[in-house]
Structure formats: C-alpha cells, structure tokens
Amino acid sequence: MTVVMNIPITEAIKSGDAMTLSVLARVVNADTADGMGKLGVRIQKDVDGYPGFGDRMLDIAST
Secondary structure, eight states, rough: OOOOOOOOOOOOOTTTTOOOOOOOOOOOOSSSTTTTTTEEEEEEOOSSTOEEEEEEEEEEEOO
C-alpha cells in the first residue's frame, strides 16, 4: 500500500525555525525477512523535478 500526503506550507520557513512532523505507523504483518514494515520519508517541493532532502527508510514494528 502507498499513501502520499501533501501538506502546504503557507508561510516562509526561516533558518532556525522549528518544525515537527508526526506520523503514527503500525504494522499488522509484513512480508519481510525481519517482519518489520518500511516507511519512506522525504521532504520535497511540489514542483517539476521535485527537489528535496531527508530521504530516509524507517523500520516499523508491530505493537
């Protein structure tokens, strides 16, 4: 399953500004060797070329 979420930023972000993004994820079951689900995270602009940063793959456990 793939879920995409877009959150518009309506004001300028300045150096030193604190930002928080919270995501709750739980795996019911996963067809992976370690039984962990995977969550890909990336911050990017919604413009052609999609420049961004923060590419990270996180393991998600069942709890």
